[in-house]
Amino acid sequence: MLVSATFLSASALYAVAGALYLVFAARGAERVARWATRCLGVAVAAHVAFVALDYATGGHHPTDDIRQMLATTSLLVAIGYLAALRRHRLAVLGAFITPVTLLLLLGAGFHRDVARVPEPVRSALLPVHIGVNILGVVAFALAFAVALAYVIQERLLRRKQLGGLFQRLPPLDELDSLGLRLVTIGFPLLTVGIVTGAVVAARLGVGEVGLTPSRLTAMLAWACFGAVLGLRALAGFRGRRAAIGTMLGFACAVLVLVGYVLRAEAS
């Protein structure tokens, strides 16, 4: 009962915070942005309570089942955003990040009676595999929001539309370097995630053999982020192309997650 109450409160508060951030993006009243952030702060508190109570009642931790994994990922995205807000003028990004957080949390909500990871699949490497993937997804979710803001801001600047939204979004260069930093953090985590996943699967001989859709999308995500970083280092590629690469990479990462969720559902 209490678990459901905290889940519903967190979801409702995320929805309200997201709506307030949208109003801020459209209208620009700083007061609305402040209320949105306060609301997001309370949502995070409710979310922490939900994760803790869920763990206390079910005994599942994030590396145990998909439900806890999604809930923790979404919580870390919100916390990461709040931390970034302290250093950068990124209130408009709340309009993009809060919905991502809410969707991940709702994904956790739809898997109430999920089975734990089966015993044979468990190994010492599994928590590492899931842990680094969670952190990677968090970094990429934030990088996605930053990249989306970049693409919008760049388009407004190119079209000479220097009105409200343009004024509220952070400077292009700041978005570009913040996006790069987040991808630089996420990429090694994703690499470790893919390698440990392959090792776990190979050692236990579980799952399908070969290039499954989930593995393919994971490799595609890796290739996108690798290209963003590699082309930057080699040819100095940055700006809109890097932002689009980041967004594509995150889309692939989301597909991997959706694949996991569907498999958990099927099992």
Place this chain on the structure above:
Amino acid sequence: MSSRDIVVIGLSHRTAPLALRERLAVPAAELGADLRGLLATGALDETVVISTCNRVEVYLAARDARAGAGAARAWLASRAVATSLEGHLYERAGGDAVQHAFRVASSLDSMVVGEPQILGQVKEAFGAAEAAGTTGTLLSRCFQRAFAVAKRVRSETAIAAGAVSVSSVACELAAKVFGRLEGRRVLLVGAGEMAEAAARHLHGAGARIVVANRSLERAEALAREHGGEARTLDQLQAELILADVVISSTASPGFVITREAMQAVVKARRHRLMLLVDIAVPRDIDPRVGDLENVFLYDVDHLESVSRGAADARRREAESAERIVHEEVAEFELWRKSLALTPTIVALRARFREIVVAELARTVPRLQGLGDEDRKTLDRMADAIVNKLLHQPLTALKKDAESEGSAQLLDAAQQLFALQPAEPADRSAADAPAEVEAAAPAIAEGKR
């Protein structure tokens, strides 16, 4: 007793040419002596002089507004020397003068509506008058409220949003592309006036300036002004690779920066973001340069449409700001009228109370067997009679003071009861409202 009035008399960019404004402007070092000189005429009780490049105004508080304005006019005429001020001076009194002060501080009367400097200049002018000892209750309150109104206008409206000159738009654009401009490299191609204005803005924001010009001598002169470096146009390609912001304003009839040259530049600078501002007519930069990845090109038409948009937006915001000023002026006028009313209320209550106390002192000793409690009851009864007697007159006085026009009942009350209210100018601004509150219970109690 008649209340003192605020008067403003002066000239501004709306009524006088720059040459005349310059002649009347008061150097900061002389302001204190001039303020004391104005007060020494004896025609006014308080004065503040605002002197900026766009306005010279004397604010004064005087019992006789006409005499006060006359003294201010004479002072302004003495500064104009042989030039006539006929047709250039404006004069406002009472609520209109207060409204003018609030509008000036809120930048609603500025040449560029919403510009932020004027508030600082008004604060400085008031500070100088305070230091010279020429402010009192009325002008202190008026200017303190003007500062609060300006703050309210700034926070409740978007009057200061958006850049309104071509050079400030260029600077704002650079800030939206690069964030902080400290250490960013700004290349001026050519050294036109508009480029210079933009360079001033960008240098002020911490950017490093490089001037490339056909004549190295002119480039060096401009570079020196902004602590920058000078180059000839032969070094343009190499400088484009290093620059973050380029402002071009040569008199060249053809393109100085072509698309082909920029393609090579973009590659050489490894696609770092670049803002190009072309303020030359005819244009210096091939418009197709704007299609290159990570290169943003703005020409003078783009900049002007942005600044026009901002100016229009400011004008719309000014309407909301005028509403705020209107509200605040009404509130100030209520306070000013209460300033004249309060001493009369206090004196009237004191007179009634004095009579009652005297009568009680005469009567009570003749009454036999009165205990302490009985005496207290008599005191309370006496107070209640005073309050009930005063309720109707005080309510009428207050209503009269709040109404438009002169407070006739106030003068009548003072004559009828031979009152000599204390001078409001002797009190601090903070005391007056407290006294009004102290007088208020008398009105309320009278209802019982």
